[in-house]
Amino acid sequence: MYAIYSRQIDRQRQNTELPEVQTSGDADDLPGGEGDRVTIETNSGCPTTETHGDEDNVNDDADCGQRTGLSSVDQLWDKLCHPPTECHSLLKKHLTQILFDQLRHAQTKFGGKLEDCIRSGCENTDSGVGVYASDPEAYTTFAPLLDAVIKDYHKVSELNHPQPDFGDVDKLDFGDLDPSGNLIVSTRVRVGRSHDSYGFPPVLTLEDRVEMEKKTVEALQKLEGELKGTYYPLTGMTKETQKQLTEDHFLFNDSDRFLRAAGGYNDWPTGRGIFFNDNKTFLVWVNEEDHLRFISMQKGGNLQEVYTRLVKAIKALEGSGLSFAKREGLGYLTFCPSNLGTTLRASVHIKIPKLSASPDFKAFCDKLNIQARGIHGEHTESVGGVYDISNKRRLGLTEIQAIQEMRRGVEAVIAEEKKLGG
Ligand SMILES: Nc1ncnc2c1ncn2[C@@H]1O[C@H](COP(=O)(O)OP(=O)(O)OP(=O)(O)O)[C@@H](O)[C@H]1O
Numbered sequence: 001m002y003a004i005y006s007r008q009i010d011r012q013r014q015n016t017e018l019p020e021v022q023t024s025g026d027a028d029d030l031p032g033g034e035g036d037r038v039t040i041e042t043n044s045g046c047p048t049t050e051t052h053g054d055e056d057n058v059n060d061d062a063d064c065g066q067r068t069g070l071s072s073v074d075q076l077w078d079k080l081c082h083p084p085t086e087c088h089s090l091l092k093k094h095l096t097q098i099l100f101d102q103l104r105h106a107q108t109k110f111g112g113k114l115e116d117c118i119r120s121g122c123e124n125t126d127s128g129v130g131v132y133a134s135d136p137e138a139y140t141t142f143a144p145l146l147d148a149v150i151k152d153y154h155k156v157s158e159l160n161h162p163q164p165d166f167g168d169v170d171k172l173d174f175g176d177l178d179p180s181g182n183l184i185v186s187t188r189v190r191v192g193r194s195h196d197s198y199g200f201p202p203v204l205t206l207e208d209r210v211e212m213e214k215k216t217v218e219a220l221q222k223l224e225g226e227l228k229g230t231y232y233p234l235t236g237m238t239k240e241t242q243k244q245l246t247e248d249h250f251l252f253n254d255s256d257r258f259l260r261a262a263g264g265y266n267d268w269p270t271g272r273g274i275f276f277n278d279n280k281t282f283l284v285w286v287n288e289e290d291h292l293r294f295i296s297m298q299k300g301g302n303l304q305e306v307y308t309r310l311v312k313a314i315k316a317l318e319g320s321g322l323s324f325a326k327r328e329g330l331g332y333l334t335f336c337p338s339n340l341g342t343t344l345r346a347s348v349h350i351k352i353p354k355l356s357a358s359p360d361f362k363a364f365c366d367k368l369n370i371q372a373r374g375i376h377g378e379h380t381e382s383v384g385g386v387y388d389i390s391n392k393r394r395l396g397l398t399e400i401q402a403i404q405e406m407r408r409g410v411e412a413v414i415a416e417e418k419k420l421g422g
Pocket residue numbers: 027186187188190246248249250251289297345347348349373375376377378388
């Protein structure tokens with residue numbers, strides 16, 4: 001069966017041309033040099049009364065099924081109960097002995113098990129969240145654990161996410177957030193989407209990945225106008241091209257140990273790739289962390305243009321025959337529970353040397369529901385006082401509300417930086 005899919009993909013790949021290395025890409029103007037370390041957020045609270053696993057069941061290989069070489073659910077539980085250093089993850093906080101006993105034999109129709117959801121958090125006890133959904137149905141089967149984690153992470157008391165509402169893009173009340181062009185280097189808005197008929201990375205087979213890639217590429221090839229572009233599979237792409245596209249902030253890589261432990265890089269690079277239009281303002285990541293990530297980005301601070309382009313792309317792709325996983329009260333479903341709901345992260349890369357050096361920087365961001373990251377993605381450091389500032393909330397509000405929250409946050413950040421003399 002795989003041979004058939006491989007042949008199909010090989011044919012498809014023969015028809016695509018690999019991109020030239022972009023030595024003068026959009027992000028080349030980003031400042032270089034070492035900078036301050038970003039404070040990474042965790043929403044933790046370490047339990048003081050965590051009970052230990054049932055030691056009689058440790059090494060119960062029956063739970064491993066066919067996934068040989070992976071720790072069993074009891075081995076994972078044991079690791080979580082005896083972390084090498086203090087553990088503050090949401091997994092640790094919410095997976096009690098009672099819940100573990102209740103869920104340890106549960107299985108979704110995609111074959112997802114508890115161990116698929118908790119592996120990363122048990123292997124990496126320094127995780128902030130520590131839980132991934134094995135597949136869309138995990139949000140039902142493992143709801144006692146996942147709901148608690150979701151409520152805690154997103155700071156909501158009820159899971160009643162509203163229906164999608166992108167607002168009227170012809171009547172947006174914002175444009176360029178930094179008309180002077182002095183502070184904002186670039187703006188990016190992304191959403192994640194999952195095919196509703198496939199599981200998430202831990203339960204996917206190589207054949208699934210190839211099949212999903214094919215379906216996705218067929219839909220992407222229908223895009224028109226500004227969104228029209230070309231798909232570049234990772235398989236066959238030179239290391240130099242991958243490196244350059246990653247450094248230019250366009251492409252993903254396989255360097256996140258949390259995602260790796262969750263199975264996010266299984267069968268790498270098969271089934272993965274990137275689609276982009278000619279001027280690289282609309283991109284789609286295929287089979288990175290999520291089945292699909294739609295990304296709109298450009299240099300400067302024009303949030304209106306970036307958001308409008310993304311909304312048009314979402315509507316076009318929703319009408320192209322793809323069917324995305326959603327659940328009442330949770331919105332769009334993603335591999336990581338931190339992303340579901342709107343799945344929207346709108347960010348600017350912004351030069352804020354004064355504000356970021358202030359001891360109140362994190363509190364300032366928290367108050368505005370915005371988050372600061374380093375400029376090479378989550379868990380990276382800031383470079384030259386440039387930070388990635390984005391909306392923190394993705395669940396419990398609409399897309400247009402999330403964008404407005406980010407806009408207000410960025411405007412406040414700019415005002416504060418100027419007040420401090422920046
Ligand atoms: N405003 C921006 N301008 C240019 N590049 C950006 C911007 N925001 C994010 N990026 C780039 O996008 C890439 C992915 O970043 P990152 O992994 O933090 O976010 P993400 O794609 O939203 O996913 P996740 O939140 O799941 O990690 C990185 O190369 C990062 O530098």
